[in-house]
Amino acid sequence: MALILTEEQNMLKEAAAEFLEANSPLESFRKLRDNNYKSFDPEVWKGFIEMGWTALTIPEKYGGLEFGYTGLGQILEETGKTLTKSPLISSILLSATAIRLSDNEFIKAKWLPKLMNGNTLMSFALDERSYFDPNTIESTAILSDDNFIINGAKNMVIDACNSDLIIVVANLNNSTSLFLVDTKSEGVEIKTDILMDAGSYSSVIFKNVTVPAKNQLNLKVKGEEMLKSIIEIGAIGLSCEMLGSVQAAFSQTMEYIKERQQFGTKIGSYQGLQHRAAKLFCEIELSKSVVIKALQVIDQKNENLSYYAHLAKAKLGEVLKLISNEAIQMHGGIGVTDDVNIGFYLKRARVIQRLLGDTNYHLSCIAKQKGF
Amino acid sequence: MALILTEEQNMLKEAAAEFLEANSPLESFRKLRDNNYKSFDPEVWKGFIEMGWTALTIPEKYGGLEFGYTGLGQILEETGKTLTKSPLISSILLSATAIRLSDNEFIKAKWLPKLMNGNTLMSFALDERSYFDPNTIESTAILSDDNFIINGAKNMVIDACNSDLIIVVANLNNSTSLFLVDTKSEGVEIKTDILMDAGSYSSVIFKNVTVPAKNQLNLKVKGEEMLKSIIEIGAIGLSCEMLGSVQAAFSQTMEYIKERQQFGTKIGSYQGLQHRAAKLFCEIELSKSVVIKALQVIDQKNENLSYYAHLAKAKLGEVLKLISNEAIQMHGGIGVTDDVNIGFYLKRARVIQRLLGDTNYHLSCIAKQKGF
């Protein structure tokens, strides 16, 4: 398959760019932050829903557009440019994907339409440690009559503070399972922190939380495999946002060095900066390629999903780190002030790099796959 | 102790620079190479002995100057600039150090004067694998009446082809011992290869070689500890040569970019090259510091010898790799031709980096020491 967008995908991307530039430019990120770190702008989120972006990955059977992840990826990429905050990652990229992969028809039929219509917000609770480590889950679920009793402590749960439900990963009979838990259930305690990217991330404690048995996502399918796919698709989705940030931080920096004068010349004329800029350009070209490949692999249900997910998140983590630093350095003094927006990319970068695993984590996974 | 040379050490260094520039400039390296890869120039070696350089680390008790390794390091550094080939590394840095650390008075009294006077050439045989790995020695020594019977296969033995004797590292009763073996003994088979640096490195096979019991270097001292010190001192000595090469390759490159014109200007005026040159300058400043510290630590019999030996060889391996590459790139097309000498540093670099362990090896040792 050609590594290019189809005409429909291109149109979607352009529409997204236009909408976000008009309704949620970079400056909106500052406004939400200064408005007591508000998680998102409901008006903008309404726009997302009206544009159909929440329905892109939902099967037609449940009323969705079944347009594919390559489409969703374009939206995420554009939000990475404007740093638009929304429940798109927690509710759609992670939670809707989890439910889509579920074989519990009851859950799918009930919740996919609600997620898509924005009536329900969901979060995905996986992490339990201070770094990404999906292989050591200690939360437990025990079947007791017609209910599961869930115990455990999760952290880094994105936007849990706004969510109606949380999908919880826990061990059931020595294997992984996923459960849909109402945040208003007894025994659920949510504490929310604001991290460097001005985003809301919660620690959620589940203390003998009772969940109806029908709320288990994985029935015949293996929970381990479902979780693996959710993480892989999630990592690719985050890579899309990172690709957007990479491009935006770079182009804003190029604009700046074309205008900024020092020593009587534009600083963009110095070969020292030019060579660094050219190298960043190369890294962006590489980033674009791995992201589009990874997106296509999701939609093709290709067996190499795991490899390209690791590759994309590893590369984008590295490139975003590099470019978010270079962007500030090339801006000079003004770059470290809060007066300009370029620093927002740095702060978002260090959080999103870590979500669902950093470069080291993903490279190590590839090395293990290749047996070295 | 101040991290500077004493006046005497400085004088020695200047004398060495003068002698080598006069008697063995970089062009001499080419001549030896083109003369069927000759190992060294006996006239120049005679000069080394007359200048007292072979006696610097030999105790006064055995007729030496007992001037210290910081002195020997200055000679090695200067030979790194001119790439002067000589038995200084095999006979003095490695073999004389091994004997100096020995507690076998018979061996010391007999051989140190001969090594110093250049009457005898020796090699040090440690490696058995295609990479540096001093912890897996398979050569064996067995006591049989008044003799040891040695079996094993060694490689990367520097200058064994010219040596009268070889110091062999072998296992005796499950611990490490060192033995002095006459190269003319029955069962010793030497095959010599020319490596990328135009130097001679031998594979030596020992097949039931009989060695008199008095030829064991370690009597009461532990062979393991002796070997460790020899490797550490050897690694520091090689770092000195590397420091010389680093400086010479850099300064020749700076001269070149100050003169070479392209696009109507000297290429050294381009900021792209200037910033790279400035970074190399910083790396050289760091290299100088770790080398002088490591040398002083040998002479002070400081307990941190091991740490600084690892640190020096690790850093110099990294810096020499970087600078030997940058030197060629900055020379452009002429740099990859055999018409100029700058490529000699590259070729020597990749061999000396590997001798007694590369950057990865030494950094890994430090990490182990620090428990991470």
Place this chain on the structure above:
Amino acid sequence: METTTKVDLGNFRTETRAWLEKNCPISMRQPVKSTSDMYWGGRNAKFSSEDQKIWFEKMLEKKWIVPYWEGKYGGGDLTPEENNILTQEMAKLGCRKPLFSFGIAMLGPALLKFATEEQKLRYLPEIVKGKIWWCQGYSEPNAGSDLAGLQMKAQDREDHYLINGSKVWTTYADKADWIFCLVRTNTDVAKHSGISFLLIDMATPGVSVRPIKLISGKSPFCETFFDNVKVPKSNLIGTLNEGWTIAKYLLSHERQMIGGVGQTDIKRDISEIAKEKTKMISGQLEDSLLRTQVSKFEMDESIFELTIQRILDEDKTGKKAAALSSFFKYYGTELNVKREELLIQIGGDESLLWVPNDRNDADAARKFCRSKGNTIEGGTSEIQLNIIAKRLLNLPN
């Protein structure tokens, strides 16, 4: 003219395969291992085997030496689609190129675009027939990266040009019959405006050649000297003083080739070699720093391959990005240099051998040294970065 349909192409593929299977000798389906496996043609042409001769002659007769040129120039009149199929089928069978030639890859495109019809009819069929071995004369000792700063003079002497100067990096000049050169025909104007593109017979009195030895050893490169060499005016290609246009056209071709675009040889994974050569401990490389190096290298290598594919795919949709050839050249050669560094590091002592012994042909060290030229030849990495900064990023002067 009828358009080719998919059915026709299917037939073409079947026929092509059948023809190749019938006509390509088995020995000509082995990978090229040494220079004697390549037939370069030329005035002193010698086939190194009977099969080589048969294969060349069959292909010449079939007009498939340069299948995509027009018939009147000796080509096979194939459409791009047909030519593509032929290339694919040859690759499947492993057929060697019947003729190696800078005439086909470099001079040909220039002649087709810039030469007069008379010149095309004279030179192109000779190229196809392998009668003339062409070499290239661009760089000069004092004009490396600054190619346009070249100084080899061609003075107007009424009925001929008088050539004085020298060229460097003239590949196989010691074996070639003719050379295509950039020469200075006007010294009074901006440097790019006084350059012309000239063809010179190497047998002309005053031409001499010195082979260049590299840090890796022997090389096909030469330095070529021109001492009062007389060249007929009819040997000028394109307009006088507008040779720089031709040069730029050809350089962009060359960069893509050096950057590895379109290269088909499969490289072994560095990690596979590392697993084989170095110590493993509980399923991982014991040298954890090497594991890092290999991980990062393979990430970039793998993604660079995707990027070549992506940009070729974009090209097909008509998106043009001219200076991207600089990206390919820069990144591709830097990657190759890193690969060779890793190989020499992983390879252990064997990879350091310089003089062959009975177990080892000392190829690794030579290849390593040779790779240092990759980021210099065909425009240094620095020049490529300049081009990216100026043309793609529009950074100011």
Place this chain on the structure above:
Amino acid sequence: METTTKVDLGNFRTETRAWLEKNCPISMRQPVKSTSDMYWGGRNAKFSSEDQKIWFEKMLEKKWIVPYWEGKYGGGDLTPEENNILTQEMAKLGCRKPLFSFGIAMLGPALLKFATEEQKLRYLPEIVKGKIWWCQGYSEPNAGSDLAGLQMKAQDREDHYLINGSKVWTTYADKADWIFCLVRTNTDVAKHSGISFLLIDMATPGVSVRPIKLISGKSPFCETFFDNVKVPKSNLIGTLNEGWTIAKYLLSHERQMIGGVGQTDIKRDISEIAKEKTKMISGQLEDSLLRTQVSKFEMDESIFELTIQRILDEDKTGKKAAALSSFFKYYGTELNVKREELLIQIGGDESLLWVPNDRNDADAARKFCRSKGNTIEGGTSEIQLNIIAKRLLNLPN
């Protein structure tokens, strides 16, 4: 004058220690933790504790606020050796500085070298007594790296200068009483030749200040505006239009401080933190890529420390290498930026916290963000590399 002997120095050390032990309140021997632990003096000076007041007054009385200045300027007349001993003994006991002051560290050296005797006698004792809080006005919004491109004008108006323009990165300008500034006094000459060094009372009408918020949050930096501010001519330091000489003299001081030379705070080994925070497996960091990063970082950090020591040792022997301050600034700040990157990477989620909660003061993320300024303030890394290339390597323009 008698020379100090070793015996005298021994006595001086003993006496000093005894005096410090007697006079430095225990609470003044704790490390500085917040800004309230620092006494800055000034017109609106307030001591944050009784001990802080006692300590300052005892030291002032002893003439040890600036012990190495001459007595007539309020100093203690100590020799460099004695001052060294005092510094060492204060460090041993952990005594805080009694007064934090840009007047001591930055303005003082300039006055001592360039001011008239009258100016010295007026300003230096005030600095010692902590009466005036000085701030610095070099950079301007359009003159960052290109400091000499500054445009704040000081026009000659017979009995005074009329100042118009603004300064940026004026640390604590919102609290300071006076500012020492570089101003443009001649616009008709090369930029370096039209700069003067001027002292301005912040209370003069027309001076206003805006604090600057950084990506890390609040900061002591300000932007300071001058709108028709009248400054007496007697406030000029040094020769008119030769202020650049003073600026260069001060900048070289500043660079060494920022690069970390002479810093005494002990930093924890990154490897220790990594061992504590991340997974270990058979005695090694499980994340082998992190192991590589930490190994390389600690190698460079450790050798940079040796290099500071070596160059200070060489300095003592009289070897001068002026531009080495650029090396320290460049390498020291780049290392610190790398350290903060590693800390945020190793630190896990806790290090990403921005708004403090009950378990975590969110310091790590703020420090990380703040570190991004290190390679910019006091001359960017690029400027330092330029200086190294030009002054130490003599590369051409």
